[in-house]
Amino acid sequence: MTKAIVLGGSRGIGKAISDSLKSIEIDVFPASKKDIDTSDLNSVKKFLDIHYETDILILNTGGPEPKLFSTITENDWKKYHNQLFLGFVTILQNIKINQGGYIFLISSSVIKEPNTKLIISSAYRAAFTEVFKVLSKEYAEKNISCVNIAPGPFNTDRTRELIDNVKEFEKTLPMKRLGEPEEIGNFVKSIVENKIKYLSGVTINFDGANSNSIF
Amino acid sequence: MTKAIVLGGSRGIGKAISDSLKSIEIDVFPASKKDIDTSDLNSVKKFLDIHYETDILILNTGGPEPKLFSTITENDWKKYHNQLFLGFVTILQNIKINQGGYIFLISSSVIKEPNTKLIISSAYRAAFTEVFKVLSKEYAEKNISCVNIAPGPFNTDRTRELIDNVKEFEKTLPMKRLGEPEEIGNFVKSIVENKIKYLSGVTINFDGANSNSIF
Amino acid sequence: MTKAIVLGGSRGIGKAISDSLKSIEIDVFPASKKDIDTSDLNSVKKFLDIHYETDILILNTGGPEPKLFSTITENDWKKYHNQLFLGFVTILQNIKINQGGYIFLISSSVIKEPNTKLIISSAYRAAFTEVFKVLSKEYAEKNISCVNIAPGPFNTDRTRELIDNVKEFEKTLPMKRLGEPEEIGNFVKSIVENKIKYLSGVTINFDGANSNSIF
Amino acid sequence: MTKAIVLGGSRGIGKAISDSLKSIEIDVFPASKKDIDTSDLNSVKKFLDIHYETDILILNTGGPEPKLFSTITENDWKKYHNQLFLGFVTILQNIKINQGGYIFLISSSVIKEPNTKLIISSAYRAAFTEVFKVLSKEYAEKNISCVNIAPGPFNTDRTRELIDNVKEFEKTLPMKRLGEPEEIGNFVKSIVENKIKYLSGVTINFDGANSNSIF
Numbered sequence: 132m133t134k135a136i137v138l139g140g141s142r143g144i145g146k147a148i149s150d151s152l153k154s155i156e157i158d159v160f161p162a163s164k165k166d167i168d169t170s171d172l173n174s175v176k177k178f179l180d181i182h183y184e185t186d187i188l189i190l191n192t193g194g195p196e197p198k199l200f201s202t203i204t205e206n207d208w209k210k211y212h213n214q215l216f217l218g219f220v221t222i223l224q225n226i227k228i229n230q231g232g233y234i235f236l237i238s239s240s241v242i243k244e245p246n247t248k249l250i251i252s253s254a255y256r257a258a259f260t261e262v263f264k265v266l267s268k269e270y271a272e273k274n275i276s277c278v279n280i281a282p283g284p285f286n287t288d289r290t291r292e293l294i295d296n297v298k299e300f301e302k303t304l305p306m307k308r309l310g311e312p313e314e315i316g317n318f319v320k321s322i323v324e325n326k327i328k329y330l331s332g333v334t335i336n337f338d339g340a341n342s343n344s345i346f
Numbered sequence: 347m348t349k350a351i352v353l354g355g356s357r358g359i360g361k362a363i364s365d366s367l368k369s370i371e372i373d374v375f376p377a378s379k380k381d382i383d384t385s386d387l388n389s390v391k392k393f394l395d396i397h398y399e400t401d402i403l404i405l406n407t408g409g410p411e412p413k414l415f416s417t418i419t420e421n422d423w424k425k426y427h428n429q430l431f432l433g434f435v436t437i438l439q440n441i442k443i444n445q446g447g448y449i450f451l452i453s454s455s456v457i458k459e460p461n462t463k464l465i466i467s468s469a470y471r472a473a474f475t476e477v478f479k480v481l482s483k484e485y486a487e488k489n490i491s492c493v494n495i496a497p498g499p500f501n502t503d504r505t506r507e508l509i510d511n512v513k514e515f516e517k518t519l520p521m522k523r524l525g526e527p528e529e530i531g532n533f534v535k536s537i538v539e540n541k542i543k544y545l546s547g548v549t550i551n552f553d554g555a556n557s558n559s560i561f
Numbered sequence: 562m563t564k565a566i567v568l569g570g571s572r573g574i575g576k577a578i579s580d581s582l583k584s585i586e587i588d589v590f591p592a593s594k595k596d597i598d599t600s601d602l603n604s605v606k607k608f609l610d611i612h613y614e615t616d617i618l619i620l621n622t623g624g625p626e627p628k629l630f631s632t633i634t635e636n637d638w639k640k641y642h643n644q645l646f647l648g649f650v651t652i653l654q655n656i657k658i659n660q661g662g663y664i665f666l667i668s669s670s671v672i673k674e675p676n677t678k679l680i681i682s683s684a685y686r687a688a689f690t691e692v693f694k695v696l697s698k699e700y701a702e703k704n705i706s707c708v709n710i711a712p713g714p715f716n717t718d719r720t721r722e723l724i725d726n727v728k729e730f731e732k733t734l735p736m737k738r739l740g741e742p743e744e745i746g747n748f749v750k751s752i753v754e755n756k757i758k759y760l761s762g763v764t765i766n767f768d769g770a771n772s773n774s775i776f
Numbered sequence: 777m778t779k780a781i782v783l784g785g786s787r788g789i790g791k792a793i794s795d796s797l798k799s800i801e802i803d804v805f806p807a808s809k810k811d812i813d814t815s816d817l818n819s820v821k822k823f824l825d826i827h828y829e830t831d832i833l834i835l836n837t838g839g840p841e842p843k844l845f846s847t848i849t850e851n852d853w854k855k856y857h858n859q860l861f862l863g864f865v866t867i868l869q870n871i872k873i874n875q876g877g878y879i880f881l882i883s884s885s886v887i888k889e890p891n892t893k894l895i896i897s898s899a900y901r902a903a904f905t906e907v908f909k910v911l912s913k914e915y916a917e918k919n920i921s922c923v924n925i926a927p928g929p930f931n932t933d934r935t936r937e938l939i940d941n942v943k944e945f946e947k948t949l950p951m952k953r954l955g956e957p958e959e960i961g962n963f964v965k966s967i968v969e970n971k972i973k974y975l976s977g978v979t980i981n982f983d984g985a986n987s988n989s990i991f
Contacts, residue, residue, distance in 0.1 A: 172850065200868075200869070200907070200910070200911060200914075201869060203865075203869075205817065205862070205866070208862055208865065209862075212857055212862075216899070216903075217850070217853055217854075217857075220848075220853065221850070223845075224845070224846060224848075242775070242906070243561060243774055243775055244773045244774050244775070245773075245775055245906045245907075245909050245910050246910070247910050247913070247914075250906070250907055250910050253906040253907075253910065254861070254903040254904070254906045254907050255903060257775070257902045257903055257905070257906045258861075258899040258900055258902055258903035259899070260560065260902070261560060261887070261890045261895070261898040261899045261902045262845070262890075262895055262898075262899050264560055264890050265845070265890050265891070265892050265895050265898065266845060267520070267555040268520045268555050268892070269845075269892075270555075271520035271521045271522075271554060271555040272520065272521075272522070274521065276555075277555065283544075305482070305483045305486035305487065305546075305547070306486045306487075306489065306543070306544065306546070307487070310544035311544070314540075314542045314543065314544045314545070317536075317540035317542055318536075318537070318540070318542055318545065320540075321532075321533075321536030321537070321539075321540055321542075322533070322536070324536075325529075325532035325533070325535075325536055327529045327532055327533055327536075328521070328529065328554075329498075329521065329525035329526070329529045329552060329553070329554045330529070330533065330550070330552050331520075331521070331553075331554055331555040332520070332551070332553070332554070332555030332556070332557065333550060333551040333552070333553075333557075334560075334561055335545070335548060335550055336547070336548040337544060337545050337548070338544070338546075338547070338548075339486060339543075339544045339546055339547070340482040340483050340485075340486040340491075340492065340546040340547030341547070342547065342548075342774075343674045343675075343773060343774070344673055344674055344772075344773070344774030345475065345476060345479055345549075345672070345673055345674070345675055345687070345991075346458060346549055346561050346990075346991065387635065415653075415654070415692070415695070415696060415699075416654060418650075418654075420602065420647070420651070423647055423650065424647075427642055427647075431684070431688075432635070432638055432639075432642075435633075435638065436635070438630075439630070439631060439633075457691070457990070458989055458990055459988045459989050459990065460691045460692075460694050460695050460988075460990055461695070462695050462698070462699075465691070465692055465695050468691040468692075468695065469646070469688040469689070469691045469692050470688060472687045472688055472690070472691045472990070473646075473684040473685060473687055473688035474684070475687070476672070476675040476680070476683040476684045476687045477630070477675075477680055477683075477684050479675050480630070480675050480676070480677050480680050480683065481630060483677070484630075484677075557989075558889045558890075558988060558989070559888055559889050559987075559988070559989030560776075560887070560888055560889070560890055560902070561775075561776065673991060690990065691990060694990055697950070697985040698950045698985050700985075701950035701951045701984060701985040702950065702951075702952070704951065706985075707985065713974075735912070735913045735916035735917065735976075735977070736916045736917075736919065736973070736974065736976070737916075737917070740974035741974070744970075744972045744973065744974045744975070747966075747970035747972055748966075748967070748970070748972055748975065750970075751962075751963075751966030751967070751969075751970055751972075752963070752966070754966075755959075755962035755963070755965075755966055757959045757962055757963055757966075758951070758959065758984075759928075759930075759951065759955035759956070759959045759982060759983070759984040760959070760963065760980070760982050761950075761951070761983075761984055761985040762950070762981070762983070762984070762985030762986070762987065763980060763981040763982070763983075763987075764990075764991055765975070765978060765980055766977070766978045767974060767975050767978070768974070768976075768977070768978075769916060769973075769974040769976055769977070770912040770913050770915075770916040770921075770922065770976040770977030771977070772977065772978075775905065775906060775909055775979075776888060776979055776991050
């Protein structure tokens with residue numbers, strides 16, 4: 132039976148991906164923060180002792196609180212360096228993805244259009260995007276596809292924390308609504324279900340036509 | 347019943363999309379060059395007299411023969427300006443896409459990494475990508491999603507014309523093979539089937555990890 | 562004596578480049594619309610009969626009036642296809658740039674972040690950017706450098722036509738002002754004066770930190 | 777008198793920038809590794825005790841040895857996280873750039889086209905590029921320009937360490953040669969000398985037409 136590990140699988144986009152993969156008879160382990168805290172490399176290593184191989188891996192984690200550059204401390208940087216970058220790196224250095232598998236990275240549209248308040252997230256998610264791009268070529272040799280999904284504003288607890296008045300915010304969006312986590316869940320499911328493999332090494336903005344840059 | 351028009355729908359990637367949409371009970375019109383020749387604006391207009399509305403539109407057309415810049419004639423430029431740009435523009439200015447519909451553009455990975463021999467294709471497909479990006483924001487208001495798929499090397503007649511020794515060429519690719527048209531066919535089908543709408547205004551490299559640029 | 566041809570050299574950014582190149586003893590021909598109308602290929606060819614070689618070439622032309630997509634006519638597309646794309650292509654196919662020379666393209670920041678009202682300009686300037694990128698590699702063999710400058714909002718007659726209330730607009734810009742044509746003039750002059758050659762094949766946003774996309 | 781601090785100012789591109797700024801009567805402090813080791817945050821803080829303000833700041837540092845992903849240790853990541861990212865962040869959080877000043881970042885072309893062997897450099901330089909982009913908008917309010925120069929292959933000790941046979945390598949480059957540090961030195965000098973301010977918030981590939989991606 133095909134196995135999947137979904138980090139941050141207990142809520143938001145991660146939960147939607149877990150649910151949709153379960154619907155096609157995949158054996159999903161939806162890892163919550165209790166199972167693995169990517170900001171703590173020891174926690175990551177312990178997790179890897181148990182979960183050392185999989186067919187499908189979803190790299191997904193929340194970002195930091197919005198914070199202005201001048202107020203970000205050395206500890207903040209180091210914590211989120213772990214959470215958004217080094218934890219994922221450690222996983223990829225140690226986990227075995229089975230031949231023909233998939234790795235999906237859930238990053239953020241702020242990697243292409245960085246955001247003042249989300250500067251930590253913009254920085255470290257971009258850093259990991261570089262790593263993921265390089266690795267996609269190596270994984271390709273084992274027929275493993277690497278897809279970086281960069282969500283814009285989605286209907287999650289996180290967005291409701293970040294945005295004061297969601298209703299007003301939605302009016303400013305091209306589609307007049309937030310994205311629904313199920314849309315990403317179904318997207319991931321479809322790629323796996325249809326054995327689409329040639330989609331790899333790509334960053335896919337998933338933002339309801341909200342971004343402005345051409346690529 | 348949901349209607350789809352697939353330009354270039356009789357061969358290659360267009361045919362694969364037609365076939366996969368048919369498999370989910372969509373009423374597909376796979377337009378061949380007999381039905382519409384996008385390099386001839388009169389042909390485009392005649393086509394639009396009959397096909398003036400649809401739910402799903404696939405903008406897809408072959409590119410020109412490889413030609414070095416110095417040998418491209420004014421007529422070449424004008425022909426492919428029509429075929430790769432103005433024909434599609436004319437369609438979008440005149441066709442009605444129904445609320446909740448989809449437009450898929452099949453462009454090419456040469457828009458991000460332009461190719462000496464495919465300079466005409468690089469230029470006009472990039473031009474149309476700009477138009478498509480701008481329009482994605484307007485279509486969003488009617489819940490119409492615009493997805494630009496930029497294929498790398500695929501297993502089509504076209505590729506066999508362009509590449510001398512396909513077997514050798516495949517060895518140079520990260521996945522050691524060309525993409526299969528069915529992968530794009532299934533990709534398009536899945537988005538429609540799962541009613542994924544928030545994927546819009548995006549250019550998706552579909553190239554088996556072959557490109558080198560980060561975005 | 563080093564020769565330069567500056568298209569659109571009688572006003573705005575083109576004039577500023579002409580003036581700054583003259584200040585370093587370059588023999589500048591500032592071509593006005595009387596000398597060459599890039600929207601008319603016959604005019605382009607006549608110009609090339611006289612100006613068939615140069616050391617420095619500045620490809621620079623105004624864009625179209627702002628126009629919404631639905632109102633753009635076939636003639637509009639064709640006119641600006643000539644003016645923003647095919648005229649420049651014809652020049653590069655026919656003019657001799659001397660060994661060690663320079664070609665500067667003055668495009669626009671709308672090629673990276675396309676603009677609804679400037680959709681024609683976004684499209685054809687992007688198309689030419691693709692051509693220019695491909696050619697930069699060929700010109701490199703003759704030590705000719707190709708630099709694409711993509712200006713944001715500058716203090717030109719053009720901007721005053723496009724923007725209703727310039728004073729108010731300026732307050733929305735990161736630098737609280739428009740760019741001054743002399744800044745681009747001096748930039749071009751400096752590269753030539755200092756014989757900087759390794760800057761080539763690049764698109765340089767010149768927009769006072771106004772754009773939002775990372776690259 | 778205008779003051780400049782040039783990190784990594786004792787060799788390679790840093791030295792060339794130091795020398796060219798000195799030639800226009802700027803009071804340059806070319807910081808060597810003795811003065812500041814950006815991989816050691818204590819060293820950075822000590823440096824900032826003495827050098828707490830400047831008109832011009834050049835953020836420049838060497839990258840790590842080439843290393844394959846699987847062999848990079850946690851300590852490697854942390855060291856270069858400091859050297860390529862957190863050291864620069866700490867500087868910008870603490871140093872005062874005087875009104876009308878400049879910050880130049882010397883990054884690398886690997887941020888746009890990441891490199892397997894230089895994966896650490898690709899990641900952290902991209903991360904800092906995001907920070908630098910966000911900050912360029914804030915600095916703009918004080919008329920401080922932020923320019924990110926992304927060099928391709930240059931004629932430095934570093935390149936000679938990375939490349940086995942430089943002569944052979946040069947033949948593969950569009951200009952058949954490495955870039956000369958003086959070209960970047962003169963570029964920086966020219967911008968300062970001509971008080972060009974509107975060039976800001978931009979990443980400039982400086983690679984002799986070597987890159988393949990359109991932007």
